[in-house]
Amino acid sequence: MDLDKLERIIKNEKWEELIGFFDAINEDYLKTVEKYDLFRISFYTWYVMAEWGRLSPKLEKCLNQAENILLDAFKIATEKYSNDGDYLWFYGYLISVFPEHFVSVYSDYLKAENTGKQMLNVASQMQYTLAIIFNEKFSEKDVLESGKKDLENIFDKSTEVYNYFIEMIELIESENKK
Known part of the structure; x- marks a missing residue:
């Protein structure tokens, strides 16, 4: 998965593309990424929620996906790295x-x-x-x-x-x- 592309999508506020990108990120995928990529995914999902909040109904699905991904990534990171x-x-x-x-x-x-x-x-x-x-x-x-x-x-x-x-x-x- 191209995290640089994810970053560009977020920077350019291309929400439809972001929803599609987020659709490809699931718990099984998150279990396979290395630590710092897991952190990057967590940051980008956190950043989307923090930066745009619940500004419009159009973003609601995107924000719900972001929250689910963030929490899944956090759970996996906690299991793997809690003393790090x-x-x-x-x-x-x-x-x-x-x-x-x-x-x-x-x-x-x-x-x-x-x-x-x-x-x-x-x-x-x-x-x-x-x-x-x-x-x-x-x-x-x-x-x-x-x-x-x-x-x-x-x-x-x-x-x-x-x-x-x-x-x-x-x-x-x-x-x-x-």
């Missing part, structure tokens, strides 16, 4: 920022939000740089630079997921300069 720093940081961030997308897993908004924060805390205690940055808004330049390098090792620089997290780190940097 990448997993704890990445999903901890997604859950803590938009817990409403994980309510069906955790039964309520606050429980989901707290779980995301706990995941970030555990990854921070593991000295996982990206969790330290996003959990504690850590401002030391060497930590921020290390986080950027970690992102390069996880996600290709040309991807939207990489750009999103780099923008978040740069936002933290700029807030610290004030």
